[in-house]
Amino acid sequence: MxxxxxxxxxxxxxxxxxxxxxxxxxxxxxxxxxxIFFPSSVIEITPKAFNRKYQDVWIPVLAASGKVEKMHGWWIPAATSNANVLLYLHGNGVNIGANAAHADRFHQMGFAVLIIDYRGYGLSEGSFPTEKSVYLDATTAWDYLVTQRHIQPSNIFIYGHSLGGAIAIDLAVQQPQAAGIIIESSFTSIQNIVNIRGQFRLFPVNIILNQHFDSINKVKGLQMPVLFIHGTDDFVVPVDMSKQLYAAAPEPKQLIIVPNAGHNDVAEIAGLQYFQIVNKFVRLAE
Known part of the structure; x- marks a missing residue:
């Protein structure tokens, strides 16, 4: 019994x-x-904090539901009318406010900058973001630059940090006429990030995963100069992932490893060298 x-x-x-x-x-x-996504609706810093003139822009995005949703961003004009333009795609946390200082660095390099908040971030409309929706937002921002601001694609550089790097790679593959792409502290794929962290090792990740951001396969399709930048002490995304992306990307390409830099402080740690690296890349890409 x-x-x-x-x-x-x-x-x-x-x-x-x-x-x-x-x-x-x-x-x-x-x-x-x-x-994956950690948006905030509170924008704490704007370009005004750096004494920059800027415009709030509202870009309509046709959502999958058929509804038109407004995507918010900042247009920071350059000092000269013939300057290159940087389309800035930020990472998965907070919103454009957390990227205002870095956007200003690119402005100091001579770029006009368009930085956007994906729908669901900051002041942008829309529901919680997905891989598909942020890809659409990046494409819509590109179209805005080309059709509304009449910027030649050959004058547009695409920049992406972390998750934004994966979004930038997806966009750049679709827009091979872009001047170049800068990928900072980004990863090979979401699945590889999950695998190295191990929290979900008990689950069939390859079956469950529906948000892929598969940069390691997409990067092979780039048809423009690409610059990878990564810190040696990045404990969010291992530096080896940028090395793998670099190995998979076609020429022309560069890989810059910044000693002692983490995930979000590469430019601060590199200092003047960061400006020199980007400016040299731009000159070679032009």
Whole structure:
């Protein structure tokens, strides 16, 4: 009798464990964007903090639902009318406010800068972002530069940091006429990031994952100069991932490794060298 009770208990425990496991798999499948995107609606810093003249821009995006949603961004004009333009695609955290200082660095290099908040970030309309929606936002921002501001594609450089690097690569493959692309502190794919962190090793990640950001395969299709920048002490995205992206990318390409730099402070640690690296890349790409 006792043996039967133990058998029954083991069976019930097994069934409950299986149900809990499957429930966790379903939650990870449907809620995985919450582990990737971390938007905030509060913009704490604007280019005004750096005494820059800028314009708020509102770019209409045709959502999958058929609704037109407004995407917010800043246009920071250059000192000269014939300057190159930088399309700035930020990472997965906060919003454009957290990137105002870095956008200003590019302005100091002579760029006119368009920095956007993906829908669901900052003041942009829309629901919680997805891989598909941020790709559309980047494409729409590119179209805005070309059709509304009449910028020649050969005068547009695409910049992406971290997750923005994956978005930039996707856009650059679609727009081979761009002048060049700068990828900073970015990764090979979401699956590879998940694999190295190990929190989800009990789950069939290759089956559950529906947000891929598969840069390692897309980067092979680039048809423009590409600059990869990464810090040696990046504990969010390992520097080896930029090395892998560099190895997979076609020429012309450059890889700059900044000693002692982490995920978000590469420019600060590199200092003047950062300006020199980017300016040299731009001259070679022109």
């Amino acid at each position: 006792l043996q039967k009770l133990w058998v029954k208990l083991i069976v019930v425990t097994g069934i409950l464990t299986a149900i809990a496991y499957l429930a966790a798999c379903f939650l990870l499948y449907f809620l995985q964007t919450r582990f």
